[in-house]
Amino acid sequence: MKIKEIIVVEGKDDTVKVKLAVDADTIETRGSAVNDSVIDQIRHAQATRGVIILTDPDYPGQRIRSLIADKVPGCRHAFLPKSEAIEKHGRGVGIEYASVESIRKALRDAQYMDKEAAEQITKEDLVAAGLIGGPDSKTRREAVGQKLKIGYVNGKQLHKRLIMFQITREQFAEALMEVLEEEQS
Incomplete structure (x- = not known):
């Protein structure tokens, strides 16, 4: 390659x-x-x-x-x-x-x-998704980061990275759903 x-x-x-x-x-x-x-x-x-x-x-x-x-x-x-x-x-x-x-x-x-991208996902969305402030937040952030191909980041950086990569609510929800399904199995 x-x-x-x-x-x-x-x-x-x-x-x-x-x-x-x-x-x-x-x-x-x-x-x-x-x-x-x-x-x-x-x-x-x-x-x-x-x-x-x-x-x-x-x-x-x-x-x-x-x-x-x-x-x-x-x-x-x-x-x-x-x-x-x-x-x-x-x-x-x-x-x-x-x-x-x-x-x-x-x-x-x-x-x-793209640092100038419009904000799509809020910090409140990340808390509600269990990506910030929860007992399994770190593990879940790592899995979501892999699914979205944005790498692992801490809670503060996750929001910035989602914005910079212009991750839509739909892409975010899809990745989160996959992670939650994997957690259940």
Whole structure:
């Protein structure tokens, strides 16, 4: 599978794993302190070929993703579920631990974010759906995030991500229904 866009990853091990999965070029942020030189490279890549951001499904990865998205608008975002990016002994989380197929799927499902999208789903909807403030909220958020291909986020970030990805009430309800049905079985 050849990818035209340049894929932004965190480090060398991520690049190695991505190149096993797809034929693509990468830019490495080399950690969470993304410097201006790297941002300039990403801006140039976005202007010439497009960019897909594929960071680790953890707090530092989310921080890097947000920083890049703020400074380089128009990037696509690929998400790996945390469960598919855990080192086999459970000591680490990262792209480098994911399977080749998981990486391919995440890249195929990459989406654009739109911070200016009209609000469709309210925070009250998220509370009513048991995605915020309930005993199983974290598990349910993770499952809904996978269904909607927006990645795992905490309660505060879920609302923002639903808006940025322009998730409609219908898409949200469908994903939630699937998750609730899976919980029942």
